[in-house]
Amino acid sequence: MNDTAILLVGHGSRNRDGNKEILHFAAQWREQHPTWRIEVCFIEHAEVLLDEGLDRAARGASQVKVIPFILNAAGHVKMELPAAIERARQRHPGVAFSCTRHLGMGREILGVLQGQLDRLMKSLAMPDPRTTGVVLLGRGSSDAGANGELAKMARWVFEDNHHDLVDLAFTSITWPRLESVVQRHVRLGMGQICIVPVYLFTGVLMERIKAQVERLRQQYPQVSFALGSHFGFDPGIFRLLDSRVGAGEDADAALLECDGCKYRLAAEAEHLHDHSHTHVHGDEHGHPEHHDHGHDHSHGHTAHHCGHDHGPCHGHDHDHGHDHGHAHPHAASTPA
Numbered sequence: 001m002n003d004t005a006i007l008l009v010g011h012g013s014r015n016r017d018g019n020k021e022i023l024h025f026a027a028q029w030r031e032q033h034p035t036w037r038i039e040v041c042f043i044e045h046a047e048v049l050l051d052e053g054l055d056r057a058a059r060g061a062s063q064v065k066v067i068p069f070i071l072n073a074a075g076h077v078k079m080e081l082p083a084a085i086e087r088a089r090q091r092h093p094g095v096a097f098s099c100t101r102h103l104g105m106g107r108e109i110l111g112v113l114q115g116q117l118d119r120l121m122k123s124l125a126m127p128d129p130r131t132t133g134v135v136l137l138g139r140g141s142s143d144a145g146a147n148g149e150l151a152k153m154a155r156w157v158f159e160d161n162h163h164d165l166v167d168l169a170f171t172s173i174t175w176p177r178l179e180s181v182v183q184r185h186v187r188l189g190m191g192q193i194c195i196v197p198v199y200l201f202t203g204v205l206m207e208r209i210k211a212q213v214e215r216l217r218q219q220y221p222q223v224s225f226a227l228g229s230h231f232g233f234d235p236g237i238f239r240l241l242d243s244r245v246g247a248g249e250d251a252d253a254a255l256l257e258c259d260g261c262k263y264r265l266a267a268e269a270e271h272l273h274d275h276s277h278t279h280v281h282g283d284e285h286g287h288p289e290h291h292d293h294g295h296d297h298s299h300g301h302t303a304h305h306c307g308h309d310h311g312p313c314h315g316h317d318h319d320h321g322h323d324h325g326h327a328h329p330h331a332a333s334t335p336a
Contacts, residue, residue: 003061008026010043010069012049013204022040062094062096067245071198072138131190131191133163133188133192197230
């Protein structure tokens with residue numbers, strides 16, 4: 001590993017504490033592997049961004065292994081990161097760059113979420129799961145595939161437990177939002193609700209979640225709420241990264257899950273046609289919105305199926321503060 005640099009790429013947060021936590025995580029990971037050279041950079045909202053991080057990792061290395069330290073692959077992972085790696089290859093022709101898959105939503109993350117849920121149930125003195133709702137709360141993305149990954153986790157949690165209601169909600173960008181899902185759970189007779197944030201580290205949105213849950217406690221005093229925390233320092237996350245380092249995955253095969261996707265090809269064609277124009281009907285970054293609101297309900301559990309394996313490959317995970325003013329049929333909106 002002496003000639004290989006590992007570059008841990010975090011999303012980056014406007015809340016500096018979130019970025020500090022990732023740096024602290026990297027320090028702990030280095031302690032576990034003292035012979036590894038581990039660098040850190042961020043996609044946005046930080047001092048060291050992608051290009052500089054790749055350059056730092058390339059210095060004195062013959063190989064750079066990039067690990068997207070991100071749970072779900074949306075526009076940042078599918079578009080920006082491959083473009084930055086390609087630029088780094090041009091700047092450092094003597095260095096071999098590869099990229100592992102992002103953390104993803106697999107059995108390892110399920111184990112972490114299950115541990116969170118178990119702790120929340122203990123904090124409520126182990127109530128009947130049939131009357132205890134569970135809400136997996138994700139960041140939200142304009143990429144339907146990324147949102148669908150959280151829906152998969154919700155289904156797996158439902159399969160592995162005895163809760164009548166296991167739902168998903170999102171903090172921004174897409175729907176349903178937390179307040180709407182909680183309203184539904186209360187209407188269906190849940191006396192307790194466990195809210196499991198699917199977040200690696202703290203940030204602006206984690207602070208928003210705490211405020212939302214406090215408001216919900218006041219709105220529904222008859223319901224006991226248990227709120228989990230971000231889980232980036234869970235031992236399972238370290239093990240998952242260890243496996244990524246040893247996997248030997250190829251950048252193009254592992255990272256570009258949506259190569260050939262019509263959304264990606266359309267975006268690239270438009271980009272090549274005219275660099276000076278932004279996409280129409282887009283968000284503030286010029287990226288088009290795409291929403292797929294198909295639902296499947298079974299056993300009181302909601303599962304969202306995007307209908308497209310990839311979703312729009314150029315969607316971004318930003319919170320743009322906009323609202324489309326519509327609600328899903330299974331969860332009526334509550335006043336903000």
